Amino acid sequence: LLDKMLHKIINLTVRDVRFPTSLDQHGSDAMHTDPDYSAAYVVLDTDSGLTGFGLTFTLGKGTEIVVCAVEALARLVVGKCLQEIVSDFRGFYRLLTSDSQMRWLGPEKGVIHLATAAVLNAVWDLWARTEGKEPKQLVSCIDFRYITDVLTEEEALDLLVKAQEEDQMQKEGYPAYTTSCAWLGYPDEQLKQLCTDALKSGWTRFKVKVGADLEDDVRRCRIIRQMIGPDNTLMIDANQRWDVAEAISWVSKLAEFRPLWIEEPTSPDDILGHAAISKALAPLGIGVATGEQCQNRVMFKQFLQASALQFVQIDSCRLGSVNENLAVLLMAHKFNVPVCPHAGGVGLCELVQHLILFDYICVSADLRNRMCEYVDHLHEHFTCPVVIQDAHYMPPKDPGYSCEMLESTVQRHQYPEGNVWKNMKK
Amino acid sequence: LLDKMLHKIINLTVRDVRFPTSLDQHGSDAMHTDPDYSAAYVVLDTDSGLTGFGLTFTLGKGTEIVVCAVEALARLVVGKCLQEIVSDFRGFYRLLTSDSQMRWLGPEKGVIHLATAAVLNAVWDLWARTEGKEPKQLVSCIDFRYITDVLTEEEALDLLVKAQEEDQMQKEGYPAYTTSCAWLGYPDEQLKQLCTDALKSGWTRFKVKVGADLEDDVRRCRIIRQMIGPDNTLMIDANQRWDVAEAISWVSKLAEFRPLWIEEPTSPDDILGHAAISKALAPLGIGVATGEQCQNRVMFKQFLQASALQFVQIDSCRLGSVNENLAVLLMAHKFNVPVCPHAGGVGLCELVQHLILFDYICVSADLRNRMCEYVDHLHEHFTCPVVIQDAHYMPPKDPGYSCEMLESTVQRHQYPEGNVWKNMKK
Numbered sequence: 001l002l003d004k005m006l007h008k009i010i011n012l013t014v015r016d017v018r019f020p021t022s023l024d025q026h027g028s029d030a031m032h033t034d035p036d037y038s039a040a041y042v043v044l045d046t047d048s049g050l051t052g053f054g055l056t057f058t059l060g061k062g063t064e065i066v067v068c069a070v071e072a073l074a075r076l077v078v079g080k081c082l083q084e085i086v087s088d089f090r091g092f093y094r095l096l097t098s099d100s101q102m103r104w105l106g107p108e109k110g111v112i113h114l115a116t117a118a119v120l121n122a123v124w125d126l127w128a129r130t131e132g133k134e135p136k137q138l139v140s141c142i143d144f145r146y147i148t149d150v151l152t153e154e155e156a157l158d159l160l161v162k163a164q165e166e167d168q169m170q171k172e173g174y175p176a177y178t179t180s181c182a183w184l185g186y187p188d189e190q191l192k193q194l195c196t197d198a199l200k201s202g203w204t205r206f207k208v209k210v211g212a213d214l215e216d217d218v219r220r221c222r223i224i225r226q227m228i229g230p231d232n233t234l235m236i237d238a239n240q241r242w243d244v245a246e247a248i249s250w251v252s253k254l255a256e257f258r259p260l261w262i263e264e265p266t267s268p269d270d271i272l273g274h275a276a277i278s279k280a281l282a283p284l285g286i287g288v289a290t291g292e293q294c295q296n297r298v299m300f301k302q303f304l305q306a307s308a309l310q311f312v313q314i315d316s317c318r319l320g321s322v323n324e325n326l327a328v329l330l331m332a333h334k335f336n337v338p339v340c341p342h343a344g345g346v347g348l349c350e351l352v353q354h355l356i357l358f359d360y361i362c363v364s365a366d367l368r369n370r371m372c373e374y375v376d377h378l379h380e381h382f383t384c385p386v387v388i389q390d391a392h393y394m395p396p397k398d399p400g401y402s403c404e405m406l407e408s409t410v411q412r413h414q415y416p417e418g419n420v421w422k423n424m425k426k
Numbered sequence: 427l428l429d430k431m432l433h434k435i436i437n438l439t440v441r442d443v444r445f446p447t448s449l450d451q452h453g454s455d456a457m458h459t460d461p462d463y464s465a466a467y468v469v470l471d472t473d474s475g476l477t478g479f480g481l482t483f484t485l486g487k488g489t490e491i492v493v494c495a496v497e498a499l500a501r502l503v504v505g506k507c508l509q510e511i512v513s514d515f516r517g518f519y520r521l522l523t524s525d526s527q528m529r530w531l532g533p534e535k536g537v538i539h540l541a542t543a544a545v546l547n548a549v550w551d552l553w554a555r556t557e558g559k560e561p562k563q564l565v566s567c568i569d570f571r572y573i574t575d576v577l578t579e580e581e582a583l584d585l586l587v588k589a590q591e592e593d594q595m596q597k598e599g600y601p602a603y604t605t606s607c608a609w610l611g612y613p614d615e616q617l618k619q620l621c622t623d624a625l626k627s628g629w630t631r632f633k634v635k636v637g638a639d640l641e642d643d644v645r646r647c648r649i650i651r652q653m654i655g656p657d658n659t660l661m662i663d664a665n666q667r668w669d670v671a672e673a674i675s676w677v678s679k680l681a682e683f684r685p686l687w688i689e690e691p692t693s694p695d696d697i698l699g700h701a702a703i704s705k706a707l708a709p710l711g712i713g714v715a716t717g718e719q720c721q722n723r724v725m726f727k728q729f730l731q732a733s734a735l736q737f738v739q740i741d742s743c744r745l746g747s748v749n750e751n752l753a754v755l756l757m758a759h760k761f762n763v764p765v766c767p768h769a770g771g772v773g774l775c776e777l778v779q780h781l782i783l784f785d786y787i788c789v790s791a792d793l794r795n796r797m798c799e800y801v802d803h804l805h806e807h808f809t810c811p812v813v814i815q816d817a818h819y820m821p822p823k824d825p826g827y828s829c830e831m832l833e834s835t836v837q838r839h840q841y842p843e844g845n846v847w848k849n850m851k852k
Contacts, residue, residue: 033526061498061527065537068494072487100459101487107666109695109721110536111491146693149670149702240533244575267572269535269724271697272731276575295535298695305698 480548
């Protein structure tokens, strides 16, 4: 029934929802020392009664700017029917990303692209609540502008539907790694305790934040490697702290702890810098991972062309929703580079689980060197939170894109008028 | 006297100022078909009575998002003293660009970076009204983060003060080219008339918008080349219309008109794409120019490293004000690539004239293949508009960064409450 209706979007609301995570140093790293995990949270109401929920993740201050950008995009969305949108989703994507006046503010990057993600995530949520999709429909969602030198529409269609490994996912889930044990702001004792707990819960892959102080990094990596043993996996993450030469020399000094990858060694914009770092660290057996702040498909294309990364970290909110992530998944597959999504924050795990399952079932059918980030925070605020079993993401069962928040959460955490913020001494 | 005072910034105001330029197709190109030249306009008040004016350029819709971002940055500015800022300008730059929560929205790109430019342009205006600057002070304004693999602080200091050609500038000015004759939306008759007028006024360099329709482009380029003759200079500008292969084939078909450069052939983010286009077009004697939407120094660094452009088009509002433009001027000089700034819009000519004069006097001392864009629009709204003589920018004589608007203009053009907009049927 639902897929026969037009679902005209009659209203878009966007709210600034913030969680005071900085109080306990959750999420702290070398560049983001005090994040308050936040979201610009979008609700689309339709005339059929169907409701779509979307968000984009932010770190607190400035969320109001993204909210303002979503409001600017609203005029392009309200009044449209879902069926009209998805029948030419590429056209709708380009309507949002290439508005002839607003594209100056990006194009397809920064605030305006984060806002686009929030809106499109809500549209995908609507769509996902109505029906199944065909490969051809999916490819028709991708804007191939600026990437046809690497991937054409015909190739994309060829790359899809080869894999069909849904059963294994239903049984075992998709492997995850944890970032929850070793935020930069955690003291050693907390780190040890969290690591012990995580091992008990079946975790085998651990990420450590580094980059602020080399001695601290050596000590913390040594603690973790000793605790997890030689066979478990360790990754390190500098969150863009270094210049190119510094990245190479710093990471070389951590090589003894055998990290699988160094994540975000330098500016997320520095493709050639990442290529130089990749080349220098390859003999040490350390790969380069990046992507959570990679602004769009054009940048990912070049990272792949230049062999500048060995792990693609897509983000469900930084890129233009499923549409643009599909393009990146397909390009990564073509270049034979594994995808290990960024998650955590608030709602990112809920969203990205869909993308990584899609990647496995419809594109890669491969788990070698693949895993999805997991952070154990804030899931209780969602109506359908992720399910982790034995360090694996279990496939979501509810229809939609899984980022509907509890209305009570939204009201309490709305900034600045929600009780959580009103009651806080600032 | 002025340079002895602290000049505490006691207030920041930002206004959304728009000009309905789309009504007459001024500024139209293949991607921006109906721009309303606009600005987020910043005024800094100090306790000394000195006032600083800054802006960032936009195309109309969405200017309110940049205004919102400037308001978010205001808390980092108000209360600071000018002398405190400029004594550690690199630190202040990083305070704005690397705020641990707000950097997630960029970093250093899109809306948040445009807002940073507006604020810093106003700070530079304040500073320029008080005193002269030493080379060492200038270098201390640059944030070398992420570019030390190409340019260090010591090198930067070495590259400065070699040149001293101020006299010639005072006498003859800096060469300009005009974009005013051939916007994409102008009919052929208008184009011919404007071209005739421009030739009479001494213009020798002309830019034509292309990229929407090949037949139109051939016809328009032929008209212009015939009118300006074989010895004058023609440039073409596609405003990001093509993918890589399409750019090469399309421009090849315009080679007979001998354009000096093709500007923005593809995505501003596609360094490797521009490199491929540069390589393919070099045998035809056509260079590649880009930069007006190049988001920051890290991208410019790579464009230079990859030989992806032959003309560097800095922008006074896209980059983080003078601070970041200094870094790009110095890198371009090191790579021996001429700088031909983007201008036009509203206020861009007023701002960028300072940068290009600085480049000539303090960095390059070279005019080969160098010229600054000029568009003959909206200058009447500034208290100290640019002075063009015989197709040259004449050095500005008034103190400051030349982007103070007439208060009457701001009030009439403020969006949406100014009379210009209130009276318009929308």
